[in-house]
Amino acid sequence: MSPIAARLQAVKRRISEALQGDTRPVVLVAVSKLQSPEAIREAFAAGQRAFGENYLQEALAKQAVLSDLSIEWHYIGAMQSNKARAIAENFDWVHGIDRVKIADALSRGRPAGRAPLNACLQVNISNEATKGGVPPAELAALAEAVAPLGGLRLRGLMGMASPGNDTAKQRREFAVLRDALEMLRASGHHGLDTLSMGMTHDLEAAIAEGATMVRVGTAIFGERPSRAPA
Numbered sequence: 001m002s003p004i005a006a007r008l009q010a011v012k013r014r015i016s017e018a019l020q021g022d023t024r025p026v027v028l029v030a031v032s033k034l035q036s037p038e039a040i041r042e043a044f045a046a047g048q049r050a051f052g053e054n055y056l057q058e059a060l061a062k063q064a065v066l067s068d069l070s071i072e073w074h075y076i077g078a079m080q081s082n083k084a085r086a087i088a089e090n091f092d093w094v095h096g097i098d099r100v101k102i103a104d105a106l107s108r109g110r111p112a113g114r115a116p117l118n119a120c121l122q123v124n125i126s127n128e129a130t131k132g133g134v135p136p137a138e139l140a141a142l143a144e145a146v147a148p149l150g151g152l153r154l155r156g157l158m159g160m161a162s163p164g165n166d167t168a169k170q171r172r173e174f175a176v177l178r179d180a181l182e183m184l185r186a187s188g189h190h191g192l193d194t195l196s197m198g199m200t201h202d203l204e205a206a207i208a209e210g211a212t213m214v215r216v217g218t219a220i221f222g223e224r225p226s227r228a229p230a
Contacts, residue, residue, distance in 0.1 A: 004039060004220060005046035011203075011219050018207040026207060029074050031199075031217030033058065034225045037065040043220060044069050052076040052095070052215050056083050063090060076158075076215060078132055085109030088151065093118040095158040095196050095215075098134050100145045107151030116153035120196050121146065123180055125159040125173040133159060136180055143184050156194030156212070157181050161202055170202045174209035181210075 001009075008030070015026050032040050033054040040051060040062065049070070053059035054077030063073065074093040079102050087094060088109030097103050097119055110117050121142055124133035134142050139157075147154050159177040161170040174197050185192055198206025198214035206214060218224060 002042055002046070003222070004042045007220050007222070008043060008046050008048055011216055014203060014219075015207065015214065018204040024212065026211060027213040029076070029196075029213060029215045030220050031076065031215050032062070032221065033077075033217065035217075035221045037062050039221055040066060040071075041069065044071065048220075050074060052217075054078075056086060060086065060090060074215075079106075081105045088117055091117065093120070093155075095120045096122045096132060097146065098122045098132050098142070100142065103142075103146045103149055103152060107149035110151030116151055118155045118194075119146065119152045120156050120158040120194060121154070123157055123159045123177055125176045126162040128162065131160055136176060139180055140184065140187065143189060147189060154189065154192065156192045156196065157184075158196035160197070160199070161205065163201075165201070167202075167205050170205035171209055174198070174206050174211070178210040 015028065027050060029050045029052045030043055030048050031052040050072040052074040073091045074095060075087050075091040076095040079087060079096055081101060084102060084105035088106045089111055094106060094117060106117060121139065122133035123136055123139055124131050146152060157177050157180060161173040177195060177197055181192055181195055194213055195211050196213040198211045200216050200219040203214045203216060
């Protein structure tokens, strides 16, 4: 068994143990930013299908090399309006919508004839100024604006907890996202089914609070290479 396959298996065990018998499905997105196409191909050979990328040009180059694989591509980085069309054309999911302007650009950029782009709204659950996402109090208005856009399918919410090892704090923050999803469902957004939360260091806390999708990079691929200067 290859090192990536072994680490992938270990992450799946962590997910299973964190569920503690709960039968809800939890999708594992392998965060492959700064990883080589060969590493992605190795993870795919081990059964992984969903991969997350942060940097558009890097992702497009990988997609070209790996076009023979049936990969579900997730865009999990910050988005700019001038890149929205390329994201809408080349990805299956976006995880970081926090502005109506970006959502509208993504919707208009989705090619006709393709299924709507699966979308999560990003919520700033840790109150960190360095993190993207709308404050919870502004989420309802954003959802109302995004839900009618024809090129998008609003699936749920994404959030990141504070760094560190304070599990109790992580759980409190993830609970904010879970409660926000329940609030949106109660207000009429019944099709929302996704809580994208939890990474290598806090996936157990996220799953305990209801995560249905976790984004894991280091625990699968090992330490991430440094990004080359732009």
